[in-house]
Amino acid sequence: MNFFEQQERAKRNTSKLVVLLCLAVVSLVAISSIAVAAILALLGQRDPNTPLTAGSWFTQMTALLDWPLVGAISVLVIGVVAAGSLFKHFQLRSGGKAVAESLNGRLIDPGTTNLEEQKILNVVEEMAIASGIPVPPVYVMEDESINAFAAGHTPQDAVIGVTRGCIRLLTRDELQGVVAHEFSHIFHGDMRLNTKLVATLHGILLIGLVGYILLRSSPFRRSNAKDNSALILLAVGLVLIVVGFAGTFFGNLIKSAVSRQREFLADASSVQFTRNPAGIANALKKIGSNQAGSAVQAANAAEYSHMFFSRAIDNAFATFMATHPPLEQRILRLQPDWDGSFLSAQPESAVEPKPAPDRASTTLGALHAATGATLAGGQLPANASQDAIAAIGQPSAKHVVYAQQTLAALDPELRQAAHDIYSARALIYGLLLDPAEPVRSSQLAALEKTAEPDAYQYVIKLANKLAALDPRSRLPLVALALPSLKQLSSTQYKRFKQCLGQLILADKQISLMEWALYRIVVHNIEPPPLRSHRTALGNSRSECQVLLSALVHAGQMDSAQSHTAFDAAASLLPFQDMKLLPRDAVTATALEPAVTHLSTMAPSDKRPLMQALARAVEYDGFVTITQAELLRAIADSLNCPLPPLLADPDLH
Amino acid sequence: MGVTAIIVLVILAILLIYVIGIYNRLITLRNRYKNSFAQIEVQLKRRYDLIPNLVETAKRYLAHERETLVAVVAARNAAAKDLQAAAADPGDAAAMGQLAGAEGALGSALGRLNVVMEAYPDLKASQNMQQLSEELTSTENKVAFARQAFNDAVMAYNTYKQSFPPVLVAGAFGHAADAALLEFADSEAIQAAPAVSF
Numbered sequence: 080m081n082f083f084e085q086q087e088r089a090k091r092n093t094s095k096l097v098v099l100l101c102l103a104v105v106s107l108v109a110i111s112s113i114a115v116a117a118i119l120a121l122l123g124q125r126d127p128n129t130p131l132t133a134g135s136w137f138t139q140m141t142a143l144l145d146w147p148l149v150g151a152i153s154v155l156v157i158g159v160v161a162a163g164s165l166f167k168h169f170q171l172r173s174g175g176k177a178v179a180e181s182l183n184g185r186l187i188d189p190g191t192t193n194l195e196e197q198k199i200l201n202v203v204e205e206m207a208i209a210s211g212i213p214v215p216p217v218y219v220m221e222d223e224s225i226n227a228f229a230a231g232h233t234p235q236d237a238v239i240g241v242t243r244g245c246i247r248l249l250t251r252d253e254l255q256g257v258v259a260h261e262f263s264h265i266f267h268g269d270m271r272l273n274t275k276l277v278a279t280l281h282g283i284l285l286i287g288l289v290g291y292i293l294l295r296s297s298p299f300r301r302s303n304a305k306d307n308s309a310l311i312l313l314a315v316g317l318v319l320i321v322v323g324f325a326g327t328f329f330g331n332l333i334k335s336a337v338s339r340q341r342e343f344l345a346d347a348s349s350v351q352f353t354r355n356p357a358g359i360a361n362a363l364k365k366i367g368s369n370q371a372g373s374a375v376q377a378a379n380a381a382e383y384s385h386m387f388f389s390r391a392i393d394n395a396f397a398t399f400m401a402t403h404p405p406l407e408q409r410i411l412r413l414q415p416d417w418d419g420s421f422l423s424a425q426p427e428s429a430v431e432p433k434p435a436p437d438r439a440s441t442t443l444g445a446l447h448a449a450t451g452a453t454l455a456g457g458q459l460p461a462n463a464s465q466d467a468i469a470a471i472g473q474p475s476a477k478h479v480v481y482a483q484q485t486l487a488a489l490d491p492e493l494r495q496a497a498h499d500i501y502s503a504r505a506l507i508y509g510l511l512l513d514p515a516e517p518v519r520s521s522q523l524a525a526l527e528k529t530a531e532p533d534a535y536q537y538v539i540k541l542a543n544k545l546a547a548l549d550p551r552s553r554l555p556l557v558a559l560a561l562p563s564l565k566q567l568s569s570t571q572y573k574r575f576k577q578c579l580g581q582l583i584l585a586d587k588q589i590s591l592m593e594w595a596l597y598r599i600v601v602h603n604i605e606p607p608p609l610r611s612h613r614t615a616l617g618n619s620r621s622e623c624q625v626l627l628s629a630l631v632h633a634g635q636m637d638s639a640q641s642h643t644a645f646d647a648a649a650s651l652l653p654f655q656d657m658k659l660l661p662r663d664a665v666t667a668t669a670l671e672p673a674v675t676h677l678s679t680m681a682p683s684d685k686r687p688l689m690q691a692l693a694r695a696v697e698y699d700g701f702v703t704i705t706q707a708e709l710l711r712a713i714a715d716s717l718n719c720p721l722p723p724l725l726a727d728p729d730l731h
Numbered sequence: 732m733g734v735t736a737i738i739v740l741v742i743l744a745i746l747l748i749y750v751i752g753i754y755n756r757l758i759t760l761r762n763r764y765k766n767s768f769a770q771i772e773v774q775l776k777r778r779y780d781l782i783p784n785l786v787e788t789a790k791r792y793l794a795h796e797r798e799t800l801v802a803v804v805a806a807r808n809a810a811a812k813d814l815q816a817a818a819a820d821p822g823d824a825a826a827m828g829q830l831a832g833a834e835g836a837l838g839s840a841l842g843r844l845n846v847v848m849e850a851y852p853d854l855k856a857s858q859n860m861q862q863l864s865e866e867l868t869s870t871e872n873k874v875a876f877a878r879q880a881f882n883d884a885v886m887a888y889n890t891y892k893q894s895f896p897p898v899l900v901a902g903a904f905g906h907a908a909d910a911a912l913l914e915f916a917d918s919e920a921i922q923a924a925p926a927v928s929f
Contacts, residue, residue, distance in 0.1 A: 154741070166748050170752075170755060180759060185769075188770070289747070311736075501872070501876050501877075533876070566770075569883060571879060
């Protein structure tokens with residue numbers, strides 16, 4: 080199943096679940112309203128002199144049931160649930176960061192000198208570059224257990240969290256398995272599902288909470304109630320508590336059942352990404368033998384229990400309330416011949432080994448040969464982009480090896496600059512510098528005026544290294560710098576963006592390359608805008624036309640070739656009258672609204688579009704760097720994690 | 732009475748949710764500025780680690796300027812201690828003031844050392860010294876940058892806390908005092924980084 084079908088299915092399942100939960104809420108409302116109304120009717124109207132019998136009780140109740148009252152109570156309960164869910168929804172809208180912070184996570188500084196922390200950062204960076212998403216910030220929870228989580232709505236605001244025990248006790252291969260598992264949650268749209276579930280459950284939980292508050296505030300305990308009002312308040316409170324907690328219980332049942340299935344899927348995907356079942360299986364075995372297991376101490380862990388790598392909460396109703404399948408079952412699915420023994424967890428040396436030579440050497444050799452032969456001119460062979468489209472959300476072991484290789488080949492000074500909040504800005508400025516005079520001088524002059532003086536100094540320092548940079552490493556470098564850039568304060572970011580604008584406009588025009596870089600940086604740092612509508616591919620003809628034209632013009636084709644390439648790509652889209660726009664009509668002012676418009680499409684619509692874009696890129700047998708960066712910027716805006724274009728990817 | 736009671740309850744519930752929202756926002760903002768202090772800490776620590784090297788290198792040339800060197804080391808140690816206290820509770824006015832004071836003292840001690848070194852061209856020309864001064868300058872710039880981010884986060888927290896309606900409940904939630912900015916007395920000077928400009 081490909082990425083788009085996965086996403087589509089995740090979305091369908093999410094809507095189905097939310098509908099189910101809403102039904103549950105409605106029935107809760109009905110039950111509680113009738114119960115409360117019945118109590119009120121009973122207490123308010125009953126003649127104290129007539130003795131109460133079961134039969135008369137029921138007739139009295141139905142006769143006296145005050146339907147406007149039932150309505151009012153329904154409104155109350157629905158209001159509480161809706162308000163609670165909305166509130167949680169908005170809290171979680173701020174992305175994975177909010178989840179990590181509420182779990183007492185501490186952000187790992189990208190420039191950390193702690194070897195353990197460097198190890199996990201390297202593993203996460205490799206996996207991010209292999210799968211083509213921006214490097215997510217990594218949070219660490221000071222906990223001796225072995226566990227991890229991924230949170231956030233989209234790859235842009237995703238974060239990875241790990242416990243201290245996880246990075247201390249696991250080897251590099253095991254960490255890679257765990258991180259790949261978490262990435263799979265990101266790609267399968269599990270995070271959206273998770274947040275919706277958490278939000279709805281929070282609403283139901285709130286019913287119980289309101290009931291509890293009513294109970295506490297009831298004057299019953301203080302005064303000898305003259306009328307029944309105290310008693311009524313007490314009764315309403317009790318009913319709300321029962322309903323709220325019963326609702327939470329069943330909601331949790333649903334949540335757990337869904338979560339268990341997602342965990343198996345993520346385990347399987349982890350093996351697919353790393354081609355190494357031993358990594359993740361050994362991590363699970365270490366959890367089995369670890370004293371603290373995978374239990375997480377943070378107070379909010381229960382709420383997010385289904386987001387973790389392994390069971391975070393010990394539960395009395397172990398089997399049907401468990402958010403994760405039993406360890407043994409998970410290990411057996413990964414290694415059917417497992418003998419049932421766990422691995423003892425010893426602190427691992429944090430020293431980074433060279434990328435595993437035994438597994439990687441053969442593919443590395445092939446990769447070298449292939450890339451060396453065809454990429455001499457900074458170009459990629461045909462079908463590279465089509466293959467990458469097929470690998471969206473499903474990076475293979477070869478992509479991981481490629482990422483390791485790219486990172487290892489990167490100039491250490493540039494890599495360090497990307498990790499430093501301070502010089503990451505200068506790195507992006509430097510990437511925008513035009514190699515040719517006089518534009519370069521005017522860019523530098525503008526920078527000297529607008530940027531902080533020290534940032535300018537850094538640009539000068541890095542300029543030579545950046546000029547010597549392999550153009551294929553530009554995107555990985557930007558991806559590395561993103562976690563640092565995300566930490567800029569609002570005033571610092573404002574200034575950064577201002578500088579970007581001046582650098583880009585120094586030559587009075589925006590090249591496609593400049594737009595792609597700007598788009599990737601800004602789209603990944605700024606919070607996503609609120610979206611109310613959904614776009615269908617069917618009524619996005621002009622937008623698709625702009626994107627296809629841009630990609631065709633980014634190549635090196637002559638006019639006739641360009642037209643055939645465009646027509647070949649356009650034939651994949653359900654439009655009749657697509658025309659290649661002239662080169663000067665494809666500007667940033669046309670591209671920007673086009674991608675914004677298309678980003679709200681359903682995943683099933685994104686697939687044909689991405690395929691058409693890939694066809695446009697590779698039609699002439701070469702993929703230029705501008706085309707690759709443009710394709711990546713568009714895929715990024717559409718939230719499709721596009722792996723790096725490889726000469727010889729290993730496809731499934 | 733039923734309907735009135737219900738309306739009151741609805742309003743109560745909405746109010747409750749709103750107040751919970753304020754509470755959570757306060758916590759988030761506080762965590763944010765505390766976390767951004769970590770950046771300052773990293774850079775200041777790096778600076779304090781560089782200073783002993785600087786003194787060690789200078790010692791060989793400045794046999795007759797012991798006092799100046801001792802003063803630098805003392806100021807450095809005092810600042811390192813205040814940093815530890817400040818990191819334990821970022822935003823606390825007393826701790827921030829102490830740290831700022833200690834940093835000021837360290838800055839002027841380094842300034843005096845700088846003046847002394849003017850008289851020793853050999854020292855100034857030594858490669859080790861040049862490299863150290865370059866690193867020191869760059870950490871000073873980084874401190875200024877991290878301090879700006881910290882102060883922005885503190886301002887965001889204070890502004891939210893003092894706005895209406897959060898101001899009504901902030902005190903009750905344990906957010907009575909404003910968080911303090913970290914302002915160095917010679918912050919302008921640090922941004923221009925004169926301490927070791929050779």
